[in-house]
Amino acid sequence: MSPTAVITGASGGIGAATAESLVKAGYDVVVVARRADRLADLAARTGGRAHRLDVTDATAVAEFAATLDSCDVLVNIAGGAFDASPVATGDPASWLSTYEVNVLGTLHMTQALLPLLGAGAGGTIVNLTSTAASVNYESGGSYSAAKHAAHALSETLRLELAGQPVRIVEIAPGMVHTEEFALNRFHGDRAKADAVYAGVDGPLRAEDVAECVRWAVTLPAHVNIDRLVVRPLAQAAQHKVHRGPIFATTTEEKQP
Known part of the structure; x- marks a missing residue:
């Protein structure tokens, strides 16, 4: 019987790539997200199971958990950044929604599935989480605050579960170029979203982060990757990004 992996935020980007990676690794994958049409497409491609779910709804999450007979891996990916405003002028509603999906969504899923795990x-x-969980930057207050909280949740849970057979892994990516992250942050402004990655020779791809997840969960059970920070080579630090050629053949040219 194949082990079961539940993946949130699976309607695109890192979540969808992680689902495809874990299916190839032999997992029975259950993908959840709010966009049912995208989930159906992903399930059709991978042979996994799809369940429409808003992770910020604790009641719906509990009902979903009750449908599962087992769960061996939970990958909390649902999240995102929804503004790029300074703290002085930031919309409290945006801060709240950022916290709800990045932190409370993770909390709801964890609480509901811990008995099975x-x-x-x-x-x-x-x-x-993100490198923003440890290093702050201008106009990133709401997102960084939420990811700091998600880091605290992960570290605290690991301490509280010491002695139990449940590993707590935190993966903190730097710059990842997905189809929606920056676009959502800038409310659909394509020019601003594209400017984030302009001139960067090889930002991380969703598949790169998915490979980190696959590696961490398929290690022997006694090996716990407490925290894995992964950045593109062009990003030496949160505030230090090289814009210009690095490789003789750029990563864009290498893509099929």
């Missing part, structure tokens, strides 16, 4: 041989929880 701790059963039998045990399980693994992977929380996708």
Whole structure:
């Protein structure tokens, strides 16, 4: 019987790439997100199961958990940045929605699935945070605050579950070029979204982060990757991004 992996935020980007990666690794994948049409397409491609779910709705999450017979891996990817405003002028509603999806969504899923994850041989929880969980930057207050909280949740849970067969893994990516992250942050302004990645020779791709998730969860059960920070080579630090050629053949030219 294949182990079961539940992946949130799976309607695109890192979530969808992680689903495809874990299916190839032999997992029975259950993908959840709010956009049912995209989930259906992903399930058709991978052979996984799809469930429309808003992770900020604790009641709906509990009802979803009750439909599962087992869960070996939970990958909390649902999240995102929804503004790029200074703290002085930021919209409190945007801060609240950022916190709800990045932190409370992770909390709801974790609380609902912990009984299954701790059963039998045990399980693994992977929380996708960000380098923004440890380093702040201008106009990133709401997102950074939420990811700091998600980091605190991960670290605290690991302490509280010490002695139980449940691994808590945090993966903190730097610059990842997906189809929607920056576009959502800038409310659909394509020019601003594209400017984030302009001139960067090889930002991370969703598949790169998915490979980090696959590696972490398929290690032997006694090996816990507490925190994995992964950046593109062009991003030496949160505030230090090289814009210009690095490789003899750019990563864009290498893509099929």
